[in-house]
Amino acid sequence: MKKQFIMNIAVLIAVAAICILSGNDFLRMHEPDLIAVTNQNLTEVKMLSEYSPGLKGTAGDTEVYVIKGKKAGASMLILGGTHPNEIAGMLSAVTYIENARAESGTLYIIPRANNSGYTHTAPLWGMMDIVDFKLPDGSVREFRIGTRLTNPVHQWPDPNYYNGNSGRELKHEEVAEIRNLNRNHPGNEKGTLTEKVNYGIANLIRTEKIDITYDGHEAGPEFLRVNYLIAHERAMPVGSMAVMNANIEGLPFAIDLSGKTSYGLSHRALGDNTETLATLFETLNPAQGCRRGKMSKELVLGGIDQNYVDITNRGLLSSGELSAEGSSINQRTANHAVMCRELMIAFSESNPDKPIEVSGMPSYDDYINKGLENILLSINK
Numbered sequence: 427m428k429k430q431f432i433m434n435i436a437v438l439i440a441v442a443a444i445c446i447l448s449g450n451d452f453l454r455m456h457e458p459d460l461i462a463v464t465n466q467n468l469t470e471v472k473m474l475s476e477y478s479p480g481l482k483g484t485a486g487d488t489e490v491y492v493i494k495g496k497k498a499g500a501s502m503l504i505l506g507g508t509h510p511n512e513i514a515g516m517l518s519a520v521t522y523i524e525n526a527r528a529e530s531g532t533l534y535i536i537p538r539a540n541n542s543g544y545t546h547t548a549p550l551w552g553m554m555d556i557v558d559f560k561l562p563d564g565s566v567r568e569f570r571i572g573t574r575l576t577n578p579v580h581q582w583p584d585p586n587y588y589n590g591n592s593g594r595e596l597k598h599e600e601v602a603e604i605r606n607l608n609r610n611h612p613g614n615e616k617g618t619l620t621e622k623v624n625y626g627i628a629n630l631i632r633t634e635k636i637d638i639t640y641d642g643h644e645a646g647p648e649f650l651r652v653n654y655l656i657a658h659e660r661a662m663p664v665g666s667m668a669v670m671n672a673n674i675e676g677l678p679f680a681i682d683l684s685g686k687t688s689y690g691l692s693h694r695a696l697g698d699n700t701e702t703l704a705t706l707f708e709t710l711n712p713a714q715g716c717r718r719g720k721m722s723k724e725l726v727l728g729g730i731d732q733n734y735v736d737i738t739n740r741g742l743l744s745s746g747e748l749s750a751e752g753s754s755i756n757q758r759t760a761n762h763a764v765m766c767r768e769l770m771i772a773f774s775e776s777n778p779d780k781p782i783e784v785s786g787m788p789s790y791d792d793y794i795n796k797g798l799e800n801i802l803l804s805i806n807k
Contacts, residue, residue, distance in 0.1 A: 460805045462804070474623065514759045534634060543577065587601070
């Protein structure tokens, strides 16, 4: 009897230890990644709740980093983390926050647009929740990988049918899209948590008179618009010029027109409901694909997956072909950073009286050859 009692106590202690460890890991998911704010050109850090008061004190509130130039000019909004599992757009935004200098005009940068989405991962997908980079000084920068939807803990329940301000009817198997930031633009000040975030973004654009908006995304190889800039019709002239200039530099980018019925998506809804030139860009991330192999750091950061190499060699992909070299996080982040830069250049050439001129950013070769571990800044905790 005494032996059985001791065994029972031991089991309880073991269970308690597991609960504490898993509980700490769960709570850690609610801690935001640290971003270096040592860039002397960083003007201020606002909260999105300044533009959507209903977000104040919620998991949906998120930082807006402002880099204002000494000379007047246009303004650009860079969105990362609309879908928190599409990490290259977020990392590109972080490198702008930590390195960019606005010579003219103003940058508004939101690296974690769906902040709530960073606090959980997709069930049954076996996703990693953190990636890290070891810097030359020995320190480590960690970044959370979330999922494409607002955490149901923060927005519940999902109704059987929903038709919000986006004009998109959400029903049956699509109902979870009520928590998808890129299905609910331009948002609703009194709506769901996700819609309040959408409203904050749209109201920021209106309040700050944002001239051009960039929404950074990633997609699996099956997606037909990998390495495409999707542009609202009013953004097509600038977008076409930007893509053409990137092609001249040897980058395999393409452009497509935003669909008229792309209700709730940033490139359509923000272009229709504000004065901004709305664009969205997708990079190739095989970790997003449904035919990928085992989830691993090599897959997420190296972008290497033999399944997609085999599918590519069989000629079964029309857009997201993957070679044995993979599609690394350095390349994907570089593609986002360069696409942002080319949009700024194209806009400035089209609007010489209202330029957006930015310096201090790593070059495309810097991202590829030096890697993010030599671009991200060290943070003293």
